[in-house]
Amino acid sequence: MRNTAKKATVRLSDIAKETGYSLSTVSKALNGRADVSEETRQTINAVLKRYGYSRKATSTKSQRIIEIVFQDFDNVWALEVLRGAIREAKLHDLNVITTEGGNRQHPDSSWIDNMLRRQTDGAILVFSSLTRIERNKLHSRGIPFVLFDPFGNPDPDTLSVQADNWTGGVIATRHLLALGHTNIGIITGPEEMMCSKARLDGYTSALAEHGIEADPELITEGDFTTAGGYAQAISLLERPNRPTAIFAGSDLQAMGVYEAARQLGLRIPEDLSVVGFDDVQTAAFLGPALTTVRQPLQDMARAAVRMLVEALSTDDVLQPHIIMPTSLVVRNSTQQLEG
The missing domain is CATH 1.10.260 (434 Repressor (Amino-terminal Domain))
Known part of the structure; x- marks a missing residue:
């Protein structure tokens, strides 16, 4: 019985x-x-x-599927991530689907149940994380997930991949200091995000190396968007003692800085030096070409896919937390401070 x-x-x-x-x-x-x-x-x-378990009569999937979850998919940053993931997935005979929704801290509330209905084999969560109950639900079904550029500090047992954001903030600021700039503004990302905090810490550390105390009036909080970068740049550049250089926490924000400078009649780099962060594909084609910190987004996405592939075949991923190096790409948006 x-x-x-x-x-x-x-x-x-x-x-x-x-x-x-x-x-x-x-x-x-x-x-x-x-x-x-x-x-x-x-x-x-x-x-x-x-246990009395019987399988439902369903067809066997001919392809394995991984899902990438974005808060939104309306910018070149997200496209860079997707491009890297697709290229790596092809090497492992994986299909890639994308989901849009939720916020930087958590996917849409219905996502996990919809994902299970889609019979997804693994997931990459951009920025956001999951509750303990949601993680257990995936673990109990043998579905691995990776946090991409995690919002906060990932748990020790959670797979993650991110860039060395602190070093990125240091090298961006050191570059401007080497050009003679000491009145340097910064437009961070949302202050609650780990990557934003790390880039800001890098900025303040580089200033401290030169005996310069960070001026709170030169630190503004953006949201990693072009519109946010524009708004914060206007507030910085309309100050009586405006900064001679701005470190934008993302290339999208740097694009907003370009527009603010144009409207205020400031030339880049003659009147204002600008450094971005990410090195998205369009950064090299801005006028002038943007000096920026390269965050290897495509490489990070490829690493996240490889982690999923490994997690699908073994319980012990050799490197569960990956931090990829950042580097400075010097182009034409920065120059030596005159006078």
């Missing part, structure tokens, strides 16, 4: 505990994956049968 109570409440974690296999192995066996030995499959199937 079948135990119907067990059938109603059986979870993959129950099967994993009883068989001694990992959640991912149980999930693979359940989904008919070829990378599970026949002996392992028979052991798991025997326990499933004892």
Whole structure:
């Protein structure tokens, strides 16, 4: 006689505990994956049968799918991330789908249930993170996820990839200091985001190296958008003692600085030096070409995909937290301060 109570409440974690296999192995066996030995499959199937579990008559997926979750997908930054992910996914015979919604801290509330219905094999979450309950829901189904440029400090057991934002802030500010600028404004990203804090800390550290105390009046908070960069640049450049240089926390914000300078009759770089952050594809084609800190977005996305591939085949990802180096790309938007 079948135990119907067990059938109603059986979870993959129950099967994993009883068989001694990992959640991912149980999930693979359940989904008919070829990378599970026949002996392992028979052991798991025997326990499933004892629990009264029966598979639904569904067709086997011919392709594995990973999902990238963006807050919004209306700028070149997101396109760079997607381009890198697609290129790496092709090498592993993976399909990529995208989801838009939620905010910087969390995906849309309906996302996780919709993702499970889509039978996604893994996910890359841009900025945002998940609650403990949501993480457990994915873990129990053997679905790995990676935080891309995480909003806050990721948990030790959560996969993540990010850039060395502190060093990026240091080298951007050192570059401007080397050109003779000491009155340097900064437009950060949202203050609650880890990457924004790190870039600001890099800025203040570089100033301190030269015995300069950061002026709160020169520190403004943006939102990583062009419109936000424009608004904050206007507030900085209309000051009586305006900055001679601005470090924008993103290339999109730097584009807003360009427009603010144009409207105020300031020439870049003759009257105002500007440094961005990201090195998106369009940065080199601004007039003048933007000096910026290169955040290797495509490489970061490719690394995130590789982490998912590894997590789908093993329980121990060799490098669960990746921090990629940043570098300065000097173009034509900065110059030596005259006078």
